[in-house]
Amino acid sequence: MTRSHPAEAADRAGRGRPRNPQTHEAILTAARDLLRSAGYAHFSIERVASNAGVSKASIYRRWPTKGALLLDLYMAGIPGDVITPDAPNLREELHRYLMATIRRVNDDSWREILRSLVAEAQYDTTTSDLIKHKVIIPRREAGLRLLLSAQRRREIAPDCDHELVLDMLFGPxxxxxLFDHAPIDEDFAARLLSLVLSTLNTGTSRADATEPTSH
Structure with missing residues (x-):
């Protein structure tokens, strides 16, 4: 008689009740480890199930596609590098966002997850739609709200092209x-921030703008 893996047995025992969190975490851990060791080319639901000690059905009950599983891996712990739309200072918030992003993308494991997610989206429209609605649109909406708030505070020019500015921020x-042709480091963040802010006509900070003029 074949003995079930503990995570699989717990999952079956929990049918009809909330899914067992240990099984959920075992699957995510197995998926993360598989990407780290074998890369996207050898990533499959079958191999994740085998490494996690669960059936493919256990995975598909949680994630209907490989892309959905990759997206959950990507989203884990993501709040640290999301733009805060109601931040009181544009320069400080963009700098915080860029530095948080740099720390994240320089983690080899997470970088492989993101590249794998993008690769999957090229061939699967469901994954592409998931990325658009759960990653791209929310981030751009947060960025737009931040720019509009800064505009109301007169931190930026009233006629700037918000959509193009967001492309300038996220695109590089x-x-x-994706192409790994140049480093993503603090120097890159500083130069990118300077370029974006100069485009927004923010040559001086709010503190500089409100400082009394000497006579």
Missing amino acids: LWYRL
């Missing part, structure tokens, strides 16, 4: 991440 990060 993705380009360097």
